[in-house]
Amino acid sequence: MKKAYVFPGQGAQFPGMGKDLYDQSADVQAMFARANEIVGFDLTKTMFEGTEDELKQTKVTQPAIFLHSVAKAKSLENFHPDMVAGHSLGEFSALVAAGAMNFDDGMSLVLKRALAMQHACELEPSTMAAVLGLADEIVEQICSEITDGIVVAANYNCPGQLVISGSIKGVEAACEKLKAAGAKRALILPVGGAFHSPLMEPARLDLEKAILETTISAPVCPIYQNFTALPSSDVAVIKENLAKQLTGPVRWTQSVQNMVSDGATHFTELGPGKVLQGLVQKIYKEAVIEAAS
Numbered sequence: 205m206k207k208a209y210v211f212p213g214q215g216a217q218f219p220g221m222g223k224d225l226y227d228q229s230a231d232v233q234a235m236f237a238r239a240n241e242i243v244g245f246d247l248t249k250t251m252f253e254g255t256e257d258e259l260k261q262t263k264v265t266q267p268a269i270f271l272h273s274v275a276k277a278k279s280l281e282n283f284h285p286d287m288v289a290g291h292s293l294g295e296f297s298a299l300v301a302a303g304a305m306n307f308d309d310g311m312s313l314v315l316k317r318a319l320a321m322q323h324a325c326e327l328e329p330s331t332m333a334a335v336l337g338l339a340d341e342i343v344e345q346i347c348s349e350i351t352d353g354i355v356v357a358a359n360y361n362c363p364g365q366l367v368i369s370g371s372i373k374g375v376e377a378a379c380e381k382l383k384a385a386g387a388k389r390a391l392i393l394p395v396g397g398a399f400h401s402p403l404m405e406p407a408r409l410d411l412e413k414a415i416l417e418t419t420i421s422a423p424v425c426p427i428y429q430n431f432t433a434l435p436s437s438d439v440a441v442i443k444e445n446l447a448k449q450l451t452g453p454v455r456w457t458q459s460v461q462n463m464v465s466d467g468a469t470h471f472t473e474l475g476p477g478k479v480l481q482g483l484v485q486k487i488y489k490e491a492v493i494e495a496a497s
Contacts, residue, residue: 206286208468209301210484211273211294213454214266214399216477217259222272223252225279232275235307239271242311247271262325262396266293266318267311273297273475274307280474287435287468289428289459291480292359292400293317295449301474302423304442309418316414320407321450325397327406332358332369332395333379337388340366340457346381350374358400360457362486367393369401404450412447433458435466460487
């Protein structure tokens with residue numbers, strides 16, 4: 205039996221997150237204190253006492269989820285992963301939990317990532333939309349046909365659930381065509397910008413430099429990266445894919461399918477919420493059906 209550990213991304217936050225971990229461990233308390241120093245504000249207080257709106261700020265959300273996820277992994281007595289993966293931001297949590305980066309470097313990169321993404325969002329109005337009930341290939345084809353604006357497939361969350369991303373005009377035009385093609389829903393999301401699209405190129409350039417300057421070691425187990433959905437332990441490959449993730453899609457469906465194909469039989473989500481548990485259950489069922497047919 206191979207154990208896979210998965211780490212959530214932006215959207216998993218909630219008021220009071222991490223308080224239970226904090227109260228149970230002096231090591232976790234030290235980790236939270238160190239996080240406050242790195243980000244330059246009282247992240248702990250915002251996590252414990254902040255409102256949903258305060259937690260939605262990108263410069264808060266990403267460090268908060270990263271901190272919660274890594275603290276949860278560090279609090280486990282028997283954390284011996286056979287493979288790891290993280291959804292978007294969660295890839296940084298996975299790398300630190302798997303020993304490829306130290307906590308300080310991971311938190312610094314996550315903060316830089318958040319600020320770079322926020323800056324890119326401010327350069328051009330953009331958005332994302334959730335598409336339900338269509339095959340990935342149909343969504344991809346319709347996105348490629350949009351000429352008024354930019355729109356691409358961004359998050360392959362599970363079979364029948366894909367998020368598109370791009371300029372406001374591009375996403376709105378794609379949503380109309382997707383509904384006409386039979387999508388159960390094509391709903392604009394309340395996000396600050398077009399994550400995992402070409403519009404994040406300024407952020408990618410900023411983060412790439414920081415990633416190249418960061419010490420990353422081979423993880424204790426393969427990490428299935430968003431950009432390729434393939435396992436990697438090679439440091440150069442990990443760094444390259446980590447930067448490309450900002451403008452490339454999150455291939456979560458394909459990552460989980462590949463983990464199952466490589467022997468994963470037990471998935472554990474480490475971080476706030478249970479979003480990935482639901483997605484993994486849907487993907488795992490699909491993968492088993494495909495393997496048996």
